Every structure is written in C-alpha cells, then in structure tokens.
Amino acid sequence: MSNGAGKILLDVRGLCASVAGVPILKGIDFTVRAGEVHAIMGPNGSGKSTFSKVLAGHPSYEVTGGTAVFDGVDLLELSAEERARSGFFLSFQYPVEVPGVANAQFLRLAYNTVLGGRGRDELDPLEFDDFVREKMKLLEMDPAFLDRSVNTGFSGGEKKRNEILQMALLEPKLAFLDETDSGLDIDALRIVAQGVNHLRSADNAVVLVTHYQRLLNYIVPDFVHVMDGGRLVKTGGRELALELEARGYDWIGKQAA
Amino acid sequence: MSAVLQNLIDQPYKHGFVTDIEADVVPKGLDESVIRLISHKKNEPDWLLEFRLAAYRHWLTMQEPTWPNVKYPPVDFQDISYYSAPKPKKMLASMDEVDPELLRTFEKLGVPMHEQAALAGVAVDVIFDSVSVATTYKKKLADVGVIFCSFSEAVHEHPELVRKYLGTVVPTSDNFYAALNSAVFTDGSFCFIPKGVKCPMELSTYFRINTQESGQFERTLIIAEEGASVSYLEGCTAPRFDTNQLHAAVVELVALDNASIKYSTVQNWYAGDENGVGGIYNFVTKRGLCKGVHSKISWTQVETGSAITWKYPSCVLLGDHSVGEFYSVALTNHMQQADTGTKMVHIGKNTRSTIISKGISAGRSNNSYRGLVKIGPKAEGARNFSQCDSMLIGETCGANTFPYIQVQNNTAKVEHEASTSKIGEDQLFYFASRGIDAEEAVSMIINGFVKDVFTQLPMEFAVEAGRLLGLKLEGSVG
Ligand SMILES: Nc1ncnc2c1ncn2[C@@H]1O[C@H](COP(=O)(O)OP(=O)(O)OP(=O)(O)O)[C@@H](O)[C@H]1O
Ligand SMILES: [Mg+2]
Numbered sequence: 249m250s251n252g253a254g255k256i257l258l259d260v261r262g263l264c265a266s267v268a269g270v271p272i273l274k275g276i277d278f279t280v281r282a283g284e285v286h287a288i289m290g291p292n293g294s295g296k297s298t299f300s301k302v303l304a305g306h307p308s309y310e311v312t313g314g315t316a317v318f319d320g321v322d323l324l325e326l327s328a329e330e331r332a333r334s335g336f337f338l339s340f341q342y343p344v345e346v347p348g349v350a351n352a353q354f355l356r357l358a359y360n361t362v363l364g365g366r367g368r369d370e371l372d373p374l375e376f377d378d379f380v381r382e383k384m385k386l387l388e389m390d391p392a393f394l395d396r397s398v399n400t401g402f403s404g405g406e407k408k409r410n411e412i413l414q415m416a417l418l419e420p421k422l423a424f425l426d427e428t429d430s431g432l433d434i435d436a437l438r439i440v441a442q443g444v445n446h447l448r449s450a451d452n453a454v455v456l457v458t459h460y461q462r463l464l465n466y467i468v469p470d471f472v473h474v475m476d477g478g479r480l481v482k483t484g485g486r487e488l489a490l491e492l493e494a495r496g497y498d499w500i501g502k503q504a505a
Numbered sequence: 506m507s508a509v510l511q512n513l514i515d516q517p518y519k520h521g522f523v524t525d526i527e528a529d530v531v532p533k534g535l536d537e538s539v540i541r542l543i544s545h546k547k548n549e550p551d552w553l554l555e556f557r558l559a560a561y562r563h564w565l566t567m568q569e570p571t572w573p574n575v576k577y578p579p580v581d582f583q584d585i586s587y588y589s590a591p592k593p594k595k596m597l598a599s600m601d602e603v604d605p606e607l608l609r610t611f612e613k614l615g616v617p618m619h620e621q622a623a624l625a626g627v628a629v630d631v632i633f634d635s636v637s638v639a640t641t642y643k644k645k646l647a648d649v650g651v652i653f654c655s656f657s658e659a660v661h662e663h664p665e666l667v668r669k670y671l672g673t674v675v676p677t678s679d680n681f682y683a684a685l686n687s688a689v690f691t692d693g694s695f696c697f698i699p700k701g702v703k704c705p706m707e708l709s710t711y712f713r714i715n716t717q718e719s720g721q722f723e724r725t726l727i728i729a730e731e732g733a734s735v736s737y738l739e740g741c742t743a744p745r746f747d748t749n750q751l752h753a754a755v756v757e758l759v760a761l762d763n764a765s766i767k768y769s770t771v772q773n774w775y776a777g778d779e780n781g782v783g784g785i786y787n788f789v790t791k792r793g794l795c796k797g798v799h800s801k802i803s804w805t806q807v808e809t810g811s812a813i814t815w816k817y818p819s820c821v822l823l824g825d826h827s828v829g830e831f832y833s834v835a836l837t838n839h840m841q842q843a844d845t846g847t848k849m850v851h852i853g854k855n856t857r858s859t860i861i862s863k864g865i866s867a868g869r870s871n872n873s874y875r876g877l878v879k880i881g882p883k884a885e886g887a888r889n890f891s892q893c894d895s896m897l898i899g900e901t902c903g904a905n906t907f908p909y910i911q912v913q914n915n916t917a918k919v920e921h922e923a924s925t926s927k928i929g930e931d932q933l934f935y936f937a938s939r940g941i942d943a944e945e946a947v948s949m950i951i952n953g954f955v956k957d958v959f960t961q962l963p964m965e966f967a968v969e970a971g972r973l974l975g976l977k978l979e980g981s982v983g
Contacts (some may be wrong), residue, residue: 292632304938306934307934328937328938331938332938337938343935346932346935346936346953347954348950348953358939360940414939
C-alpha cells in the first residue's frame, strides 16, 4: 500500500526508557508514514509492549532519552489522555478489567471525549447505541457485550475484539496493536483482521506487534522489524516475517554481531 | 500517579463554617446534677428523668468498647458540654421567627427549607445543636394522623407513645454510648405513623453540630403501626474545628404487623483535616425492631464523613416473615477510620435479611466492615444474603471485613460473598489511553461500585449522595 510518500505520522529517534530504574528501551529509531503497515516481531521480553506503553504515555515508564514526534507534535510532552485525543491508539496485549462500569457507558465516554474533542457531535446513550451496534456488526460481536462490565470476565479473544471495537469507534491516526492476534481463534483472527483492514486508509497507519506470521497474511505489512534487547535490530519487507517463522531469532543476533 | 490520586481525593470540606449565634451552653462535665439540669431545662416529666438517671448509673459501670478496629486517644467525658441550645429558645411557630443567621446557615448547608421544601415535597425537621428549631409540614402530616416533631415536643404532647416505646429497641444498658445517650440526650426526632397509613411524603431531618466542644446526643424514635409505611431521610454536616467532637446518637425503629420503615442516611460530618486533626467521633447506635409479622425495616447509609465512624444499623427480626435490609456505602479518605456494618438477628420463622456493603478507602484511611448474622433456634427457614465489597484507591489505605455468622437452626440458609478491588494505575491508564482523565475514570468506577446501594436511596437523596462522593473524590488533576 505504501509508496513511501505518505506524510510522516510518527517519528521516533533514539528513544530510551526505563521502568523502576531498569533500562528497557535502549535507543529506538522508528518512522511511520500515513498509509503504512508496520509489523514488530521479536522474542519475549525484548521490549515491544514497553515501546507501546511508552508511546501511549504510561506513567510508570520513564523516558530517559530520545524524541517522539506524532503528527508534528512532541508526543512526549502530552499526557496519556491527550495522546489518545490526538489520534494515537493502543490496543493492549492485556486489556484491563473494570468491574462495575458498563462497557456501553465506557465506550460512549471514550467516543465523546476523543471525537467530541475533534468537533464531532457528542452522542447521547440512545444515539450511541445505534452507532456502536453498527461497529459491532463489522466485528461480528454480540451486542450483549455492551451491557457487561468493561472486559470483566471476557475471554482472551473477546477482550481483543473489544479492543478493536474501540479502535473502530475512536478512528485513530495511528493504531498500535499489541499482540491483538494472540488469543483469537481462527475465525476471529480473520474477522478482526478484516475489521482492521476496513479501518485502514491513506491517512492513517497501523503498527502490529505479533509473534506469528499468520496475522500478516491478512494484514499485509509494508515493513517488518525485529525488536531485541530494547532495540529494533533488523528491518525488512514482509518476507522477513516468513524467514523469522522458518529460522527463529538466533541468526539475527549472529548476523548483527 | 499517586499525586494524581491524591489530588482527586483532596477536596476541602465545604460545610466548615461556624455560625455565630449566641448559644445557651451548660458548663462542661457530667454528673447527676447536669442530668437533672438538662431534664429541668427541658421541663421533662419525672419518668424521663428517672430513665436518664438509671442510664447514667449504668453507664458509670461500663467500659468504653475497645473491639472496634479504630484508634483514637481516650475521650474525656468531663471535657464535653452536654447541652447547647441556640438562643432564643422559645418555641417557634413559623420560619419567619427563626434567627436569620440560622437561616443563612441552612442556606449554606443547602437544607431544603421554605419553598424549597414545598417544591421538593420534603418535610424537614432541623436539629441545630440540640434543640429542634423548625418543623415544616407538620400540619399536612397531622391531617393523615402522622406525628412528626422534635423529640422534646413529643415528650410533652405524646408522652404515652414516647414512654411506651423509648428504650424498647435499644435498652439503656445496651452499650457504652447508648447508655451515655440515654442519660444526656437533648433532642432528636419523633415520628409516628398510625395503623394503615402510608406517609404521604418523605420525612427528612438534617443534623448539624455547631458549637465547638459540645457533644451531640440525639434520640430518634420512629414507630410504624400495623400496615403503616414511611421513608425517613437523615442528612448530617458539621463545621470544621481542630478539636474532636463526640456524636453519640441513638435511633430506634419499631415496625408492627405488615409495617415498613425505610431509613436513609447521608452522613458528611467533618472528617478532620488530611493529617487527622479534628473531626467528629460518630459513635451511633441504630436499631430496628421488626416486631410484627411481615414487617420490614430497611437501612440505607452513605457514610462519607467523621474522623471515626462506629455504627451498626441493625434489625431484630422478631415477627415471622419479617424482612431486614442493610445497604451501605462507606467512604474514608486521609486519616479517617470507619468500623461499620450491621447486625441481623433472626428470631421469627421465615425471616429474611439482605446485606450489601460497599467500602471505599483512599488516602491513609482504614475502612472495616463488621457484620453479625445470627439465626436463632426458632428461626425456621430463615435466609440471609450478604455481600461485602471493598475498593481501595491508592496504596496506603486499608480495608477489612469481619463477618460473624451464628446459626442455631439448621433449616436456615446463610450466604456470604466478599471481594476487594483496587483502582490501580493500570485501570487509570486504560481509561487515559481512551482519552478519559483520571477524575472521570475514578468517578465512573466508583459510581459503578456503589450502584447497588444508590438504587435503594430515594431519588433526591441519590442525587445528593452522588454529588457528595464526587466532591470527596474530584479535584484538579495534574
Ligand atoms: N513494571 C515493570 N517492572 C520491571 N520490569 C518490567 C516492567 N515492565 C516490563 N518489564 C520488563 O521489561 C522487559 C520488556 O517487557 P515487554 O513487556 O516490553 O516485553 P515484550 O517484548 O512485549 O514481550 P512479550 O513478547 O512476552 O509480550 C521484560 O524483561 C519485562 O520483565
Ligand atoms: Mg508484550
């Protein structure tokens, strides 16, 4: 899809971050243009989720160096909620349960806050109900999930679908999907992938974190990166994912050394 | 993030003003002569003086309880003034006679008086320090035979009713604070719903402690005769002082055959500052007696104030098929301590009780639920369901649950569920990543948490209680 001519949405330079005083990200360079799909792969514990949370503004992660510019704005200066309102979206690897808060109420507040901030009309509960049901159809989600508490008691796959529903509602400029495929059954993977493809446009971009090449059959990446030890150590086209699937990660370290 | 949470829960107390009204205060200290003086000032009949003196003599033999999970320096009972009445204390026939300063106080408190009361359809009995100064709607209620007046008035106008029921639910010897209250109570509310009458409006009382170092000891007595029903609302605020004030009320409810009493409280006594200086010690005995068959007593409380809350609104289910309910939200912040819960004592057959308790702790506060479910040997087919949930905000607060269950009849069924959850950084980050700031997130989570209790509150009260929780938890973020 990309011809390398889209405008730059995200530009990360030399990003370093620590959690609890332990350095995790050790100098990440990463550029995403409008219209592109990037996949980030890499061994467990290499820093992929940390990277996503640092970009989303998790308060436990301390940025110790580098820059991140999102759509022309210094991302690191913004609070987490401002990042969301400005069009950055994170689909969590482990979505949090919020007992007692109805999903419909949560989704509506998120919608009204994020899109209301972009000048869209706020929706009352009835209007929102119609609106969200349309989006749920796209993901073949049972409307019963509206009445349940946010993510509470949802199966792993149901949580992931609820994340993509939020992506559909919030219309982000850049969606960072952290292992959205893990936990999804075969049909769900296809449905969710179609949902994501449906939301793609020349103006937005998607970053996928995944361990499996299967997702990439559905959402075809323009670039595949390998994260290791808090750095992006290799970048290639989609064929890199196939090679990783066949050979594992070991050879990259040796090659880089 | 803990700074964010801190801001959220650091809301200044909005009722912390003192009304400058000349008050008739009895010197500090307690002995029989003080009790005689109170009784004399209130022009009481001999039997009531005897009731007080018997309570006082019993109190002298009692020890302050130490089992609650709360800590405070010993109370000096000789350092309290046991009677404070705003002057002039002649009976007031209409609101126009009320001291304008007092009315301004009510305005600041948001007490629905005058037309506000009329519009809201609320009859308000206002207790200011110890003397009831205004009762609205008495006439309309009188038309259907409902008596709603200050306790002192009831003593004079309906002595046979007061004498018949006073101390029958909470005996003078019941516990340390109940005995003290029985000895020195100064006023309170009295409510009587005669046979077959559904009280045509919600009855509401606002309590307020105004004088520094004056204890407040109200006495409330509500009687619903056969087939009668009433919904009673109690709201409480107190001004801000650096010293601690003692509030030791006694509330007695009696429900006869097929009667029902719903008693709702929103308590926002001054809680002390963020370092635990000042605040009300709220040591209250509330108990309802389901005396008749198919009677029902329901307690709903939203406790947000006081430095220390020690309170167990209870039901004694004597009549067969009687029903007891307890719905509670207790919020503690800063250095507040709460040890609250209920007792459901099943005596009659097929009696049922429900307990829903929601504790919210923030700051360095400590919040305990303590509940007793007792099924007596004759309580065939008795049922209880209890659910006790705790919510922690931040890392430095505590929550405990102490459920006591005693079953002496094996046909009874008792269920207990408990949970503890935490508003953690990850939950707030999840909301933030959807554009929702911490203040809104906390309010949404708390509202969800207390929903099962708030739906039990009368409409106007639910709105007020919601606003109150919001006030306690909102603040400038960042
Ligand atoms: N709060 C924390 N405290 C201490 N260490 C942490 C914390 N969060 C992450 N780490 C560590 O940071 C490293 C990177 O974790 P991260 O979750 O980013 O890995 P990942 O690449 O997403 O792994 P996976 O593929 O298993 O999801 C791990 O070693 C992890 O243990
Ligand atoms: Mg991860």
